[in-house]
Amino acid sequence: MEDPRLWRQVAPVAFHVDYWDYLGWSDRFADRAYSQRQRTLARQGHLSTVYTPGLVLNGEEWRSWFREPTLRMRLAPPIGVLRLVLDHGNLSASFQPMEPSLAALELNLTVTVLGFGLETAVDAGENRGRRLSHDFVVLDYTHLPMERDAAGWSTSVSSLQVRSKGPRQALVAWVSEVGTATPLQAVGGWLPIRADPES
Numbered sequence: 120m121e122d123p124r125l126w127r128q129v130a131p132v133a134f135h136v137d138y139w140d141y142l143g144w145s146d147r148f149a150d151r152a153y154s155q156r157q158r159t160l161a162r163q164g165h166l167s168t169v170y171t172p173g174l175v176l177n178g179e180e181w182r183s184w185f186r187e188p189t190l191r192m193r194l195a196p197p198i199g200v201l202r203l204v205l206d207h208g209n210l211s212a213s214f215q216p217m218e219p220s221l222a223a224l225e226l227n228l229t230v231t232v233l234g235f236g237l238e239t240a241v242d243a244g245e246n247r248g249r250r251l252s253h254d255f256v257v258l259d260y261t262h263l264p265m266e267r268d269a270a271g272w273s274t275s276v277s278s279l280q281v282r283s284k285g286p287r288q289a290l291v292a293w294v295s296e297v298g299t300a301t302p303l304q305a306v307g308g309w310l311p312i313r314a315d316p317e318s
Contacts, residue, residue, distance in 0.1 A: 130307035143243035178301030215271040232259035234285035
């Protein structure tokens with residue numbers, strides 16, 4: 120979290136999957152929708168198979184992370200401006216393209232609320248007896264189409280739902296072409312610290 124590229128060039132998100140729950144311990148941050156999202160990535164060819172931890176970087180599988188965990192990226196010039204306004208849980212988003220070639224695309228917006236400093240006591244499975252620490256955990260996930268307007272595309276989300284507050288939160292959103300997992304533009308940042316943190 121101390122990486123100077125955070126929110127400027129890098130926006131990590133951790134989707135916890137539920138297909139290991141049968142081992143006797145249910146991950147409280149897992150969701151069936153996140154497992155289905157991973158299966159969709161595999162079906163579309165972005166992942167070679169469904170497994171954990173499966174890392175995807177800019178829409179493509181990153182299998183070498185274990186041998187070479189240093190994140191090396193080729194920075195591409197921005198292709199547009201993605202703006203978010205969050206007001207009491209209601210979010211509005213707009214995307215203004217810089218390239219005329221984008222005008223014909225159909226776009227989706229993905230919005231995630233992330234939790235940090237979260238802990239889980241594991242009472243079964245291979246991690247039995249351990250206390251796991253979690254950051255960048257997806258607590259809320261919304262995926263919806265954007266509508267064209269005079270300036271580009273826009274959409275809105277009402278009442279973002281967060282299942283577990285945690286001591287610190289962030290919001291990450293990205294625009295992608297319909298039918299693909301590759302982000303065209305992303306934005307992220309810390310949310311105001313709540314007065315009543317829960318873990």
